[in-house]
Amino acid sequence: MPELPEVETMCRGLDCVVGGRIVAVEFPRSRVRPLAIRPAPATLGRRIAGRTLAAVRRRGKRVVLELATDDRSADPLWLAIEPRMTGLMLVTEPPSSEHVRLVLELDHGRRDRPRRVLFWDRRGLGTITLYDRAGLEAACGAGKLGPDGLEVTGIELAARLGQSRRAVKPALLDQRAVAGIGNIYAAEILFRVGIDPRSLCRRLSAEAWERIASAARSVLAEAVRFEGSSIGDETYRTADNRVGRFQHRHRVYGRADMPCHTCGQSIVRIVQAQRATFFCPRCQTRPGSRRRP
DNA sequence: CGTTCAACCTGGGCGC
């Protein structure tokens, strides 16, 4: 579920707990998938207990908590939480107690702030990883993640994907090319620029990459303003348990066989790289392919 | 280089 806009919204929702000191750490359902938590829960808990939550940042689709020592004398550590499909960062009650993976009990020295942050993950595909400075750079640095989707330029996209023989939609999901775009927003971005998701990267012009980058920035920023996309029941929520609203502005994602808002033609669902792709066959064209008369 | 498949998981929805 969570792509850039949802993870960004989670991070903003955690601002209210920055400054809190971690007084307890629990891993209620950590036995289900032990490798998803590194180092192992007991070690991780020992290393972060007593530290202060100094900052919350986003790296691509990860929430990164900066954890300083109490007196800030030593280097900070970073706890990276990757929600994958169903993970949520919450400062309120979870949808069910069943799938709570991590609880941080916090002390702010005041009462008007949430006293716990938790990671809830129904499917359990998410990961929790503690890094030092070098580890964070190795896992989430420029070698692993491309420029952030909110800031990516056409020049950067063309440099990373312009020679590729892949289709453009799966290419936009490649986090080394651009960080933060997932299945929903890749579809919405390509609809807004009128490009067929099957178009080969190397056939796209510099101008097309500029339009894609521009649409990526604006669609993602708009989705952040609408606090992400919530689809279905037990789905994405903000940290204080509200639903996002960007799903009402989806033009193609999840709209197979429904009429295109622009031309009325039925939206089509295909599969690319084992993922569903939605697009309008009339509004979205391939460079170099001839339109039927 | 690029694609395909399986795996990691839970649970909702659908056809029979």
Next chain:
DNA sequence: TGCGCCCAGGTTGAAC
């Protein structure tokens, strides 16, 4: 009702 199957916002590694 129940069973089996397909589907889902993501990522990784192996095989071809």
